[in-house]
Amino acid sequence: MQSLTVNTRLLQRILVSFIQEEVGKFGFTKVVLGLSGGIDSALVAFLAVAAMGAENVYAYNLPYTTSNPDSEVHARQIAKKLNVHYEVISIAPMIDAYFAQFPDADLGRRGNKMARERMTILYDQSAHHSALVLGASNKSELLLGYATLYGDMASALHPIGDLYKTQVRLLAEEMGVPKVIIEKKSSPDFWPGQTDEGDLGFTYEAVDQLLYLMVDMRLSREELLDKGFSSVFVDQVYEKVKNMQFKRKPPIIAKVSTRTIDRDFKYARDWGR
Amino acid sequence: MNFSVALAQTNPKLGCVKENLEVILQKIDRAIQEGVSLILFPELALTGYFLKDLVPEVALTISSPEIIKLKEASKNISIGLGFIEESFGHQFFNAAIYFEGGEITHIHRKVYLPTYGLFDEQRYVAQGNTFRAFDTRFGRMGFLLCEDMWHLPSSYILAMDGASTLLCLSSSPGRGLTSEEKLGATDIWQKLVFTTAMFLNTRVVFCNRVGFEDGVHFWGGSEVVGPSGEPIVRGKMLEEDFISATLDEGSLRRACIYSPLMRDENLFITMKELHRVERERDR
Numbered sequence: 001m002q003s004l005t006v007n008t009r010l011l012q013r014i015l016v017s018f019i020q021e022e023v024g025k026f027g028f029t030k031v032v033l034g035l036s037g038g039i040d041s042a043l044v045a046f047l048a049v050a051a052m053g054a055e056n057v058y059a060y061n062l063p064y065t066t067s068n069p070d071s072e073v074h075a076r077q078i079a080k081k082l083n084v085h086y087e088v089i090s091i092a093p094m095i096d097a098y099f100a101q102f103p104d105a106d107l108g109r110r111g112n113k114m115a116r117e118r119m120t121i122l123y124d125q126s127a128h129h130s131a132l133v134l135g136a137s138n139k140s141e142l143l144l145g146y147a148t149l150y151g152d153m154a155s156a157l158h159p160i161g162d163l164y165k166t167q168v169r170l171l172a173e174e175m176g177v178p179k180v181i182i183e184k185k186s187s188p189d190f191w192p193g194q195t196d197e198g199d200l201g202f203t204y205e206a207v208d209q210l211l212y213l214m215v216d217m218r219l220s221r222e223e224l225l226d227k228g229f230s231s232v233f234v235d236q237v238y239e240k241v242k243n244m245q246f247k248r249k250p251p252i253i254a255k256v257s258t259r260t261i262d263r264d265f266k267y268a269r270d271w272g273r
Numbered sequence: 274m275n276f277s278v279a280l281a282q283t284n285p286k287l288g289c290v291k292e293n294l295e296v297i298l299q300k301i302d303r304a305i306q307e308g309v310s311l312i313l314f315p316e317l318a319l320t321g322y323f324l325k326d327l328v329p330e331v332a333l334t335i336s337s338p339e340i341i342k343l344k345e346a347s348k349n350i351s352i353g354l355g356f357i358e359e360s361f362g363h364q365f366f367n368a369a370i371y372f373e374g375g376e377i378t379h380i381h382r383k384v385y386l387p388t389y390g391l392f393d394e395q396r397y398v399a400q401g402n403t404f405r406a407f408d409t410r411f412g413r414m415g416f417l418l419c420e421d422m423w424h425l426p427s428s429y430i431l432a433m434d435g436a437s438t439l440l441c442l443s444s445s446p447g448r449g450l451t452s453e454e455k456l457g458a459t460d461i462w463q464k465l466v467f468t469t470a471m472f473l474n475t476r477v478v479f480c481n482r483v484g485f486e487d488g489v490h491f492w493g494g495s496e497v498v499g500p501s502g503e504p505i506v507r508g509k510m511l512e513e514d515f516i517s518a519t520l521d522e523g524s525l526r527r528a529c530i531y532s533p534l535m536r537d538e539n540l541f542i543t544m545k546e547l548h549r550v551e552r553e554r555d556r
Binding site: 005006007010011013014017018021022025157265266267268269270271272273 | 327
């Protein structure tokens with residue numbers, strides 16, 4: 001699709017510099033990341049190594065008992081190829097201890113608890129190594145809200161947060177992410193057989209095209225229908241984007257003073273750096 | 274008169290005037306050693322770009338010690354750079370300042386403040402309201418600050434006011450990644466600079482910064498463009514750089530002879546028609 005193609009060499013240059021500068025200006029030289037075996041975290045690992053050097057990248061695979069065993073195999077494959085620090089830490093003891101008290105919890109609760117457990121591990125390990133946490137969220141999942149708030153969405157930096165899934169694939173190919181990882185179906189792996197596209201009800205190929213036109217190009221509803229998208233699809237995706245806006249904002253503060261932190265107290269994250 | 278100009282494509286630290294000034298003075302020293310006549314820095318080189326509520330903290334009056342230091346340095350080399358100016362009436366401007374021979378020659382306050390997409394300048398600084406050419410040792414010049422140049426009349430006014438060199442100081446963010454080799458922002462700027470130079474018979478000196486602020490990067494690509502639109506020298510993309518070029522009077526003269534667009538420009542018609550449009554559209 002013409003409009004989603006990107007100059008991958010230029011993109012790589014920009015994202016590598018992004019990591020170097022936005023990590024470096026806070027005085028850090030190391031980064032920590034979750035390596036799930038999926039394409040997004042694989043790409044972030046490749047970028048992290050290009051930016052900081054393999055010796056400064058700490059990758060963690062954090063499986064639960066029911067995680068697809070292929071995931072760890074793929075994660076290990078990436079870690080070996082890149083020669084980064086790699087550790088597998090099972091989250092089963094922590095998750096099982098908690099849900100022993102709440103045995104009726106449904107799969108959604110369990111999945112989100114796992115995502116947040118992973119986040120706390122990455123943050124603790126980052127403190128241990130004096131590193132910053134790199135996230136692997138992409139633009140498609142951030143817009144659709146297909147991510148866990150304070151789970152996988154939590155990080156210091158999102159290097160691929162402005163790339164649609166389609167573009168993640170293009171850059172992953174350019175950078176040498178193994179084919180098996182690029183081609184497999186994305187999944188949050190909350191339960192066996194789960195896939196992103198199964199949950200969402202549409203493919204990334206289809207929704208990326210729609211999101212690009214709707215969000216980046218700001219086409220109106222009528223213009224999108226003219227392009228050939230069905231009204232059901234357009235309305236469904238629009239509603240999803242709208243309803244998930246809360247995930248993309250920090251907590252709302254009740255304003256009573258003349259200068260409130262989330263609206264009148266405006267400073268860059270890079271203030272003084 | 275022939276003269277050499279250096280472009281310091283720097284990476285300012287956000288909100289750190291002291292440190293940025295040190296870097297600026299180092300670059301000035303280097304330019305002096307290299308025998309350069311004029312050195313330029315990017316928009317807001319003294320402060321960084323996404324200042325937001327930091328504007329009052331980093332603002333300088335024309336009598337502040339930092340400005341006095343730069344005045345002093347300009348006894349040995351002419352200097353153009355961007356900063357936040359605080360006026361006597363405590364208004365804050367995104368401004369460009371030219372120093373020469375130990376004095377402030379001219380200050381330009383940014384007129385067109387982008388306030389859309391990722392930009393929010395109108396919230397934090399006041400609008401300038403003039404475009405004035407000014408005399409320097411090297412001829413008549415004019416300042417444009419980034420968005421100023423995107424409004425075509427700005428350069429036109431300066432050229433009609435006699436400027437033969439336009440100094441465009443920028444903090445242009447990188448955006449518009451496509452399958453092309455260049456970012457969309459780079460492509461647009463290069464086209465604009467080329468067109469401005471060629472159709473106004475002026476040199477354009479475009480000085481942009483690099484570095485990241487809150488995930489936004491500035492793409493560099495500073496350039497010196499001759500009066501026929503030809504790029505004389507171009508800085509690196511995405512990296513710090515220090516480039517220089519000689520601007521010679523002969524090229525300017527030949528451009529005016531070969532392509533006498535400014536000779537044939539009819540200011541009277543322009544003014545007459547614009548006055549008419551102004552009258553008619555208020556009806």
